Amino acid sequence: MRIALFITCFNDTMFPQTGKAVVRLLARLGHRVDFPRSQACCGQMHFNTGYRPESLPMVRRFAEVFAGYDTVVTPSGSCAGMMREHHGTVARQYGDADLVAAVESVVPKVYELSELLVDVLGVTDVGAYFPHRVTYHPTCHSLRMLRVGDRPLRLLRAVEGIDLVELPDASACCGFGGTFSLKNADTSNAMLADKMRHVQETGVEVLTAGDNSCLLHIGGGLSRLRTGIGTRHLAEILASTEGDR
Template identity: 70%
Template structure:
């Protein structure tokens, strides 16, 4: 199987360790991962802010760069949702027949990481070991955009040594929402405070999620509180073999 990593611009710029964790994880499972050097943004930021014509060159680029791969794996439910749902919309509305065909050929190969592990590779125990108390925040895009359901939790439950605790009100938004946090700062801050209170109530050492954008938002708030709770992308926990033989 020819596998490509779509790392996303947020991870590439701010959280490169997440991309490295995906490669470590998939290589441990016996797969070779390619990293197309020409990749860039999926255009979600442009699309969500109303700049649809400006999004089109990024859609074209994605289809060109990732053509021919059997699987395109991304550690971002948010970006996976953008590509699967909105690239075909942009191609249909603003592109020609060639782009529509190119997008239609590439989009079915796009998988969020946990989907790829559980549905395509058929594994839940990836050989991880992480002896810490962890709680999981299902981001809005993972819940409603790509509908990950319990895939992340199934993977986490198979991690050796982990103490996985339920997050109350887990399906509520953390208040990030990209530019929402900038344009509606007061509302976003209130939502963040609610989410942090619930995280702290679990007594967890680590909060994990499938999107670093939300972890950046929650993690920033937890740092300002000097809470001692750290945030980690799910891929980083699954790539860890802490304390394993």
């Protein structure tokens, strides 16, 4: 099976260690992962803020770059949701018949990391070791758009040494929402305050999620409060082994 990594522009710019963790994890499970260097943004920022025609070149680029792969994995429920739910919309509205066909061929092969591991590769115990008290925040796109359900939690529960704690009111949004946090700062900060309060109630060392965008938002708030609680992407926990101590 030919697997390609779509790192996302956000991770590539700010959290490259997450992409490396995905490759390391899948290699440990016996899979080679390609990284097409000509990949670009999925167009989500443009699409969500009303610049939908401007997202067309990115939809076209994605379909071209990943056409030859059996599976595309991304460590982002947000971007996976954009590709699976909205690339077809853009192609049909602003593209042509060839682009629509290309998108319809590629998009069904796109998986968020936990989906790939549980549904495609059929594993929950990936041989990880992470001896820390951890809670999991289900991000909005993964929860409501992709409907990944308990897949991330099943993977985390199988991690050796972990002390996994349930997050109160876990399904509530953290308030990030991309440009929402900029355009509606007061509302965003109120939502963030609620989320941070619940995270602190768990007494954890680490907050994890499947999207670094949400972790950046929550982690920034926790850092400003000097809570001592760190953030770690799901991929990085799953890629950790006893030898990493």
